[in-house]
Amino acid sequence: MTAAARPRRPAGKLIPAIYCQLGAMLLVAAMRPLLPVSVWHAEALVWLQGASAALLSYLLRQPMWWCWIHLLFPPALWWAHSNGISGQYGMVGFIVSALVFWRTAGGDAPLYLSSDSVADGLARLAETERAKNLVELGAGIGSVVVPLARRLPDLQITAVEQAPLPWLVLRWRCRRLPNVTVCFRNFWECSLAGSDMVFAYLTPAVMPRLGLKCAAEMEGKSLLVSSAFVLPDAVPEMVEKLDDNPANALFCYRVSTLLADRAV
Structure with missing residues (x-):
């Protein structure tokens, strides 16, 4: 793959998030002399801090869930402090969250859990495709x-996961499944060469890069199979409806179609 064809990695989201909170802190400090004395108390200021950070996050075009995090983070810290909750609990919560949502800070998808119907639909597709191997990103x-x-013991599956805690759970659950290889790595750095099928349940923000x-x-x-989210400017070859959630589906794209779209 040439340098021109290599998909560009999106900027991480953690550093801009820190800038949002720091910027909001400076903004609130600058606004305080202009505010009525009635809102100088700490509870009002932490909510103003959160709202300012959420606004900056929105202006920087971060995902909407980051706006909610920014809005609620300062009030949550103040509530914990006001109720005598040790900061150690907050640190433990931060560490656990970081281990679970490791790749989210880098701009990738957070942890999503799929239903059994997704596995059933994917099994039907693998049987129809007569796939010998599958990679889940x-x-x-x-x-x-x-x-x-x-369900398909002859299907060789490569499960790629980067977040430490989910990876440990995944490794443990697959310990007696000889047809599963668990990889601890960033899936953007995982080669898909030779894959019959690739399955992903990510976010709309990363779908263009996934297609590339x-x-x-x-x-x-x-075949590329995406759960819930479509590739922009691409028409799926087939759509596999799910039994338990008709509003959701598996969108299937033949790679030859994606290659043709790139050539246009």
Whole structure:
């Protein structure tokens, strides 16, 4: 793959998030002399801090869930302090959250759990495609990998996960599944060459980059299956409806179509 064809990695979200809180802190400090004395108390100021950080996050075009985090983070800290809750609990919560949502800080998708119907639909597609192998990008704790591996023992599955705690759970759940290989790595750095099928349940923000990666690395006959989210400017070859949630579906893209779209 040439440098021109290599998909560009999006900027991480953690550093801009820190800038939002620091910027909001400076903004509130500058606004305080202009505010009525009635809102000088700490509770009002922490909510103003959160609202300012959320506004800055929105202006920087961070995902909407970051805006909610910015809004609620300062009041949550103040509430914990006011109720005598030790800062150690907050540190423990931060560490656990970081281990679970590791790749989110880098701009990738947070942990999502798929239903059994997703694994059932993916199994039907794998049987129809006569796929010999499948790669799941961002396998989480194995909510798809484990039931799929049990249903199709001849299907060789590579489960890629980077967040430490989900990876540990995934590794434990797959310890007796010989057809599953668990990889601890960033899935953007995982080669998809030779993959019959690739499955992903990510976010709309990363779908354009996912399409570029698959088109650059996979063979034309291979299939990309995305749960819930579509590729922009691409028409799925088929849509697999899910039994338990008709509003959701698996969107299937033949890589040869993606290659043709890139050539236009």
